[in-house]
Amino acid sequence: MHPIAGQGFNLGLRDVVSLLEVLKTALEQGDDIGSVAVTHAYLKAREHDRNSTIRNIEFLVRGFSNQYWPLVLGRNLGLRSLSWFVPLKTPVAQKAMGWK
Structure with a gap:
């Protein structure tokens, strides 16, 4: 892994x-x-x-x-969205940590 x-x-x-x-x-x-x-x-x-x-x-x-520009753009927008929409941060972080 x-x-x-x-x-x-x-x-x-x-x-x-x-x-x-x-x-x-x-x-x-x-x-x-x-x-x-x-x-x-x-x-x-x-x-x-x-x-x-x-x-x-x-x-x-x-x-x-991956440095393919559409993927880079999508990745950056996704990460930026997490910082803009604070209520999304906690569920995403909990999912990443494996919390139920």
Whole structure:
């Protein structure tokens, strides 16, 4: 994963939270926390967030490394819009951080 905006770190933190949730559930149900079923439950719980984060990072990397002028213009207008429309900043930042 490209290191843009610390998303690998953020993803890792969400991985830990999900792992703890899956392990807690398994322990409460008396399951073996080392079982294949528990491992698969963790992988399934993380699949959407992991794939979505990787897809979004690839989009950002390609978008910000491209110098095609229409893309540069659109990128700059999008960033400027965020600074003009303050109420958009928080939801965009929360989405980037992976907050629910």
